[in-house]
Amino acid sequence: MLHLTFRQLSVFEAVARHLNYSRAAEEMHLSQPAVSMQIKQLEENVGLSLFEQLGKKIFLTEAGHELYHYSRTIAQQLTEAEAVINELKGVKRGKLKISVASTANYFAPQLLATFIQRFPDVTVSLNVTNRETLLNQLAHNEMDMAIMGQPPDGLDLVAESFMDNPLVIIAPVNHPLVVEKSIPLERLQNETFLVREQGSGTRISMERFFSLHGIRLTTGMEMSSNEAIKQAVQAGLGLGIVSIHTLALELELNRLAVLDVESFPIMRHWFVVHRANKRLSVVSLAFKKFLLDEAAELMAQAS
Template structure:
C-alpha cells in the first residue's frame, strides 16, 4: 500500500473526532479536502474505513485497525519532532495546548506572553468542552491542557496555576441586585441557566444547592459561556460563571455579581498532562511560564475586581 503521512494524520483526526466537520476545523482544512483524503485512503486500502449511521460516523472493522496503527505512527512522528526540537532548542518547535471553554478568556494572556518570549515556537490552541479535553488526555493527543478539576480514571500530572472563583450573575435590573446580602434561600425561587452535564461549573452549583438543602430550578442548558451570559442579560434566569469570564460585562455594567451567601465558590484551574509524558522543551517552557506568571497576569480578574463591581444595595 502507498499511504501518505498526510492521509494517515487526516484519517486519525476524523477517527478520533468521529466527525469530518470537527476534524476539518482542528486541521484548518476544508471539509471537502478532508473527505477527499479519506476517500483516497479508502481506495488505497481497498475497503471502507467509515460508515454513516444516520447523521453519525462510525469506524468499520478495517477503520478500527487502521486507527490503531495510525495513532502509533503519528505519535512516533510527534516524538521525533520533539527530539529534533530539543536538539534545536527553543528557537524552533511546536506546542499544542487545549483549554476548557471557561479558560479561553484567560489563556490568550498566557499564550501572548509565551509567544513574545519564544517567537520561534509554533502554537496550536484547541478550545473545547470538558468531555473533549478528557478524550484528548486519554489519547495523549495534546501537549498540555488548562482546565478545571482534572478527571478521575486517567493517569495524569496536574498542578494548580490559578484560583477560579465562581459567582452568581444577574442583569442589573434584577430585584436581588438591590440587596446588600442575598441569603441562599432567596435562590430557591430563581431559575438558573445551566452548563452541560459533566461541566465543573454545573457540578459546583448543584453541590451548593444540595449543601444548602435547596431545590435547584434548572432552566435552559447551554454549552457556551457567551450564550449563558447573553441569556442572563435577556432576563431568562440567573447563572453561575467563572469570575474570569465576565470582566468586560462588569466594566460595561451589562451584568452584576450578586452578593450571595456562600459565594464566591472556591475552585481552581489546573495545568494537566499525561503522567510519564516526555515534555518537549517548548512544553516545559510553557508549563514554567504558566506556573510562574498566571497569578500576576490575573490581576484584573478574580475576587478583587469583583469587589469593585459588586451589586449595590
C-alpha cells in the same frame, strides 16, 4: 507486507478523527480531491475498505478502526521524535498544542500572547472545547496539555493548579437582590437559575455546593455556553453562576451585577493537565512553567 507512507497515514488519521473529508482537508491544508486520492491509494495498499458511506455520513469499517488505532500511535511517536531531535539540536522554536475548556478561553489567549512574545518562533495550536471533549482528548493523548477546571479521577494525569477560579452569581442590574448585602442562601430558593449543560465543570460545582448546603434551586433553561447564560440573565430570564473571568466586559459596561451572597464565591481552581507518561517537549515544559510561575499575577494585573 503493507507499503504505507507517513503522508497517507496522516491524511487517514485526520479523516478518521473528523469522519469528514472536508474538515480533514482543511486541517491538512489540502484539497478535498487530494485527500480522497490519498485514502483511495491507502485502501488499495491495504486491500480493504477503510470507510463506508451511509447517506451523507462516513463511518470507519472494522479495518478502518484497527488502522486508526495504529495511525494515532504512530503520529504521537513521530511528534515526540521531532521534539527530541529539536532538543538535541538546541532548537528554540517548536509547536505547542493546547486544548482549553470553553470558560478558560476568556483568559488563555492573553496568556498565550505573552508567552509567544517571549518565544516568537513557537507555533501554537489552540483548541477550545467543552469538558467532555477535552477529557476524551486527554484520554487519547491528542494534545500536549490542557487547561481546565477540576480534573477527573480515574485517568493517569498530572494536574497542577496555577490560578484561582471563583464562581459568582450574576443578576440583571435592575434585580431587587443587587442592592442587598450578605444575601442568605435560602433566599435563592425563590429564584430561577439558568444553568450550563450536564457534565459542565461549572454545573458540577454548583450542584455539589448547593447540595452540601441543603438548598434546592429552581432551574430554568439549560445552556451550552457562558455567553448564552450571560445574555439570558441580562434579558431577565433568571440568575446565573459563572466564572468571574467571564465577566470583565459586562461588569465594566454595567450590563450585569454580581450578587453579594453568603458563602460565595465558590472557589475553584484552574489546572494545567497532561498525561502522566507524556514526554513533554522543551516548549511544553516552558509553557507549563510560565503558567505555574506567572499566570495568576499576570491576570490579576490585567483585571
